[in-house]
Amino acid sequence: MTDMPPLSNLAAIDAAHHLHPFSDMKQLNAKGARIIQRAEGVHIFDSTGKKYLDAFAGLWCVNVGYGRKSIADAAYAQMQDLPYYNTFFGTTTAPAALLAQKIASHTGEKLKRVFFTNSGSEATDTWFRMARVYWKVLGKPEKTLVIARKNAYHGSTVAGASLGGMKLMHEQGNLPIEGIHHINQPYWYAEGGDLSPAEFGLKVARELEAKLDELGEECVAAFVAEPIQGAGGVIIPPETYWPEIARICKARNILLVADEVICGFGRLGTWFGHQYYGFEPDLAPIAKGLSSGYLPIGGVLVSDRVADVMVEELGDFYHGFTYSGHPVSAAAALENIRIIEEEGLVERVRDDIGPYFAAAWKSLEDHVVVGQAESVGLIGGLQLAADKATRRRYAKPDDIGTLVRNHCIENGLILRATGDRMLASPALTISRAEVDEVIDKLRNALDHLRDGVRE
Numbered sequence: 369m370t371d372m373p374p375l376s377n378l379a380a381i382d383a384a385h386h387l388h389p390f391s392d393m394k395q396l397n398a399k400g401a402r403i404i405q406r407a408e409g410v411h412i413f414d415s416t417g418k419k420y421l422d423a424f425a426g427l428w429c430v431n432v433g434y435g436r437k438s439i440a441d442a443a444y445a446q447m448q449d450l451p452y453y454n455t456f457f458g459t460t461t462a463p464a465a466l467l468a469q470k471i472a473s474h475t476g477e478k479l480k481r482v483f484f485t486n487s488g489s490e491a492t493d494t495w496f497r498m499a500r501v502y503w504k505v506l507g508k509p510e511k512t513l514v515i516a517r518k519n520a521y522h523g524s525t526v527a528g529a530s531l532g533g534m535k536l537m538h539e540q541g542n543l544p545i546e547g548i549h550h551i552n553q554p555y556w557y558a559e560g561g562d563l564s565p566a567e568f569g570l571k572v573a574r575e576l577e578a579k580l581d582e583l584g585e586e587c588v589a590a591f592v593a594e595p596i597q598g599a600g601g602v603i604i605p606p607e608t609y610w611p612e613i614a615r616i617c618k619a620r621n622i623l624l625v626a627d628e629v630i631c632g633f634g635r636l637g638t639w640f641g642h643q644y645y646g647f648e649p650d651l652a653p654i655a656k657g658l659s660s661g662y663l664p665i666g667g668v669l670v671s672d673r674v675a676d677v678m679v680e681e682l683g684d685f686y687h688g689f690t691y692s693g694h695p696v697s698a699a700a701a702l703e704n705i706r707i708i709e710e711e712g713l714v715e716r717v718r719d720d721i722g723p724y725f726a727a728a729w730k731s732l733e734d735h736v737v738v739g740q741a742e743s744v745g746l747i748g749g750l751q752l753a754a755d756k757a758t759r760r761r762y763a764k765p766d767d768i769g770t771l772v773r774n775h776c777i778e779n780g781l782i783l784r785a786t787g788d789r790m791l792a793s794p795a796l797t798i799s800r801a802e803v804d805e806v807i808d809k810l811r812n813a814l815d816h817l818r819d820g821v822r823e
């Protein structure tokens with residue numbers, strides 16, 4: 369960039385003018401934001417030159433790693449040819465059409481169409497409207513309610529925050545909006561009591577059935593869940609959970625929506641999270657790994673069941689964004705997917721680096737402050753515990769997670785904490801040596817917790 373003010377001034381400029389998402393601005397301004405300047409592979413560098421291993425792939429999104437010149441080149445070339453045109457009113461562009469085709473080549477038999485958005489949140493709002501429209505066209509306009517889960521994350525728009533199960537978000541802005549109901553999450557460690565994980569998986573899945581009985585399935589449009597909850601703490605459901613959910617949705621005739629924003633594009637060692645768990649959603653929002661975050665783009669995968677009704681019977685769907693299918697974002701996403709294919713990154717996660725990461729992550733379970741270390745592919749959740757034997761948790765979970773996270777950051781490792789769970793979600797390109805470094809640094813932070821915290 370030309371005309372950059374000295375870096376020393378940037379934090380002050382930022383504090384004066386920039387309001388950040390999910391941040392206590394008073395605290396942040398007092399401290400000054402860390403300025404991230406450049407990145408390469410799995411590493412980011414701040415303005416002091418400090419290097420960090422980013423085991424979180426930005427925000428669960430940089431699946432192909434940083435510094436991919438070919439994605440920059442694809443965007444640059446597209447910007448010179450056609451920087452923008454819309455996909456409303458009878459037009460399309462080559463990148464948008466080809467990207468839709470490319471995505472459909474990885475989705476299995478029934479999810480053959482895509483509606484483009486700019487983000488996961490917009491994808492949430494999009495499927496939410498689609499689901500209601502679908503039932504209305506089928507002559508069931510009363511099927512409008514949506515069942516979601518506590519502690520889920522589906523974005524920050526009004527529908528996204530409402531469908532999400534985050535209490536703190538609901539308290540800001542009088543949410544959830546009407547027509548949304550939440551059931552419990554499959555978080556065995558904290559909520560499973562004396563049940564085995566398998567028993568607990570069935571029990572929470574059957575809460576969907578009970579909720580349908582209570583609301584009347586003739587009033588319910590859909591159930592939505594992340595295959596693995598991300599922001600909620602990498603909550604990996606027991607194996608019994610998804611088959612039962614899929615069975616109930618089918619038996620009770622409601623749409624099943626899989627939020628693939630984090631699980632999509634290779635993270636679980638499959639192209640999509642529902643493929644890992646072996647079920648078929650009717651709708652599936654995507655974003656993040658679709659472009660590895662190089663440019664904003666998201667979308668909704670639409671099954672034939674829903675798409676056929678929308679295409680053949682609806683007429684206009686009065687919905688869309690100026691930048692739906694933006695040609696430059698689409699060109700970047702196409703190149704991103706080409707890289708995933710060419711380098712076999714999905715297979716690498718399934719057969720090679722995923723199993724390596726799983727063993728390394730699991731090894732942390734021998735640590736006295738760790739209750740459970742679980743992972744699938746390259747997503748890991750580490751439960752901190754005050755007492756392993758009884759699954760007793762620390763009294764102030766947020767403080768504990770923050771303490772471990774801050775220690776990691778000081779040591780040059782970026783991980784995320786949700787309460788007392790440490791979360792990892794590195795680029796699919798991470799090497800074995802880099803996985804070892806993540807584990808060493810995290811273990812060091814766990815030692816710090818063990819040595820420093822008196823209950």
Ligand code: PXG
Binds near residue numbers: 522594628656
């Ligand atoms: N669904 C899921 C499952 C997500 O994880 C969204 C939808 C919304 O996507 P957009 O592109 O609108 O942000 C997300 C986003 C965190 C964190 O702290 C997670 C997300 C976003 C910001 C922070 O873990 N996930």
